[in-house]
Amino acid sequence: MEPAMGMGLVALMGAAATVAGCSEDLESDIGSQSNPNSQVQLAAQVGYPHRIFNKAISGEPPSNAMYCAVGAGVAMVLMSESVMSASPLIEIAIGAFVAALLNGVFSTTSYMGRNASQTRFNQYVYLDVLRNQVLSLMGHAYIATFCIVLLSYVLWEQTLIGHPFPFPVIALIWGLCVGAIGSSTGDVHYGAEREFQDFKFGSGLNAADSGNITRFAEAGIRSSMDNAWFCSKFGGPATGIAFGMVVFLDNWRSTAFGGWTAVVVGLVIVLALVIYNRKIETYARKKYGPYPEYAGEIAA
Amino acid sequence: MTDIVTMLTMNWASIIGIVIGGICIAVGVHFVPVGGAPAAMAQATGIGTGTVQLAAGSGLTGLLAAGYMYMTLSAAGVPGISEVALICATGAVGAMIMITVTMIVGNWVYIYGVGVPPASAKKDYDPITGDPQAPYVAAGTVGQGLPTVCFVSGAMGGLLGGLGGSLIYCMLMWVNGDPAISSIFAIGVFLVNAVLPSYNIQGTIEGFHDPKFKRVPKAILACFIASLLCGIIAVTIPGAAMLGGA
Numbered sequence A: 001m002e003p004a005m006g007m008g009l010v011a012l013m014g015a016a017a018t019v020a021g022c023s024e025d026l027e028s029d030i031g032s033q034s035n036p037n038s039q040v041q042l043a044a045q046v047g048y049p050h051r052i053f054n055k056a057i058s059g060e061p062p063s064n065a066m067y068c069a070v071g072a073g074v075a076m077v078l079m080s081e082s083v084m085s086a087s088p089l090i091e092i093a094i095g096a097f098v099a100a101l102l103n104g105v106f107s108t109t110s111y112m113g114r115n116a117s118q119t120r121f122n123q124y125v126y127l128d129v130l131r132n133q134v135l136s137l138m139g140h141a142y143i144a145t146f147c148i149v150l151l152s153y154v155l156w157e158q159t160l161i162g163h164p165f166p167f168p169v170i171a172l173i174w175g176l177c178v179g180a181i182g183s184s185t186g187d188v189h190y191g192a193e194r195e196f197q198d199f200k201f202g203s204g205l206n207a208a209d210s211g212n213i214t215r216f217a218e219a220g221i222r223s224s225m226d227n228a229w230f231c232s233k234f235g236g237p238a239t240g241i242a243f244g245m246v247v248f249l250d251n252w253r254s255t256a257f258g259g260w261t262a263v264v265v266g267l268v269i270v271l272a273l274v275i276y277n278r279k280i281e282t283y284a285r286k287k288y289g290p291y292p293e294y295a296g297e298i299a300a
Numbered sequence B: 001m002t003d004i005v006t007m008l009t010m011n012w013a014s015i016i017g018i019v020i021g022g023i024c025i026a027v028g029v030h031f032v033p034v035g036g037a038p039a040a041m042a043q044a045t046g047i048g049t050g051t052v053q054l055a056a057g058s059g060l061t062g063l064l065a066a067g068y069m070y071m072t073l074s075a076a077g078v079p080g081i082s083e084v085a086l087i088c089a090t091g092a093v094g095a096m097i098m099i100t101v102t103m104i105v106g107n108w109v110y111i112y113g114v115g116v117p118p119a120s121a122k123k124d125y126d127p128i129t130g131d132p133q134a135p136y137v138a139a140g141t142v143g144q145g146l147p148t149v150c151f152v153s154g155a156m157g158g159l160l161g162g163l164g165g166s167l168i169y170c171m172l173m174w175v176n177g178d179p180a181i182s183s184i185f186a187i188g189v190f191l192v193n194a195v196l197p198s199y200n201i202q203g204t205i206e207g208f209h210d211p212k213f214k215r216v217p218k219a220i221l222a223c224f225i226a227s228l229l230c231g232i233i234a235v236t237i238p239g240a241a242m243l244g245g246a
Helices: A002-033 A037-043 A062-081 A088-116 A128-156 A169-186 A186-196 A224-230 A236-254 A259-288 B002-010 B012-031 B036-039 B051-076 B080-113 B148-176 B179-201 B211-243
Strands: none
Touching: A002 A062, A002 A128, A002 A169, A002 A186, A002 A224, A002 A236, A002 B148, A037 A186, A062 A088, A062 A128, A062 A169, A062 B051, A088 A128, A128 A169, A128 A224, A169 A186, A169 B051, A169 B080, A169 B179, A186 A224, A186 A236, A186 B012, A186 B080, A224 B179, A236 A259, A236 B012, A236 B051, A259 B080, A259 B148, B002 B012, B012 B051, B012 B148, B012 B179, B012 B211, B051 B080, B051 B148, B051 B179, B080 B148, B148 B179, B148 B211, B179 B211
């Protein structure tokens, strides 16, 4: 493959990954999936019933791995000439649609099951919440799955990059990766900031306040749509940048360089990130200073 | 039965490689700073997700890079020891890139989105930079974000995870030569060795400076046994298919 073509494909994969990461994080924010879900689940039990969507199907990595593997599996079956002879884009779109349907089934059953089991805490099943937000969840899941199956296709197709792993396995691995990144980055914005906006910015969340989530919005009662609106300003795009950077940097170094040079370039990238992390750590300490409640012996 | 014994005696080197790979993954998981659900609420130091999920996410990303490198190098014949070293290094660096990018963006969210400085609650001073930690830990929490020591520890965890996963893949490719079977078995063996150490970690660990890190020998023993069993199964089942025995 020509270098220019290779770099073009890497750029395309990076762009698709950025959109996928953002959409995946917003899907988990609307549904309160992954770790911040513990607070949504706890809220009603400690006396704060709410109208936030509650679905913890599983951790984000396994659930996204499943959607992506299903999407790629369906697309791969459709790609065989005996089944359907259409553009791969259409087949990937159908695969992603099937995965989105799966997301809808899991979201509905988990919302109803979880909230029905909390009736004793005055936490009800709100049918309007279910009706309004399941389609939004499915839409975001569709975008994330479509982009990941697309970038997996580019990686797998023999006339393009030609990776030796099977198409659904590549999609499964990228699904696992995007879930791990979304759970580690964007979800913190939702769990540590949006869920506890009543508390002073930067004050940290005392463990004694667990479950006391913010239930009222800028106007009226807060819904998961409000959470998606807020998180789309920072947490979602940050997740997209993280996943896009992983896909781009990892593929760029192996496309632009070969052998041990690619390994050395990778190590240089890692070293640069370690130094950058130290820079932002010292910036944060200078900017925010030590906590005023601290009364120990160690000087700041 | 004879086929299985023949298969095991022919591929003893691959089984040893799988065991070494499994132990690398087990040790690597202890290096990854994970804070679980409390970290997602900035109540604990580390990355706000589960141990297995992050280790698998980074290690398997490295496996993708290693699989492509194996294919490139195998064009000139079955890769030997020096080629396997290059493949494992490629996988290790791929996993390091994934985990360091995740940690840096995680720190963006903690610093700019949540407004808390990274701080460890397990040490009074950062073992690498010497910075005081306790004054920067928010009241009622056990730290937040990823200070330098956790960041470096996480990069080392990614290195070991990616190295182990790639080594297992190479060993399986030596046995059966089929990337599809080898990749799926490598993912399986990886997950076994990522799940077992998480019983040591019990949800949260900050990295090599955490007192829980001293439990590593127990994980090495458990993963040695588990990897040996996985190696025997992984060599015989896909290998028997190659011989036409299954």
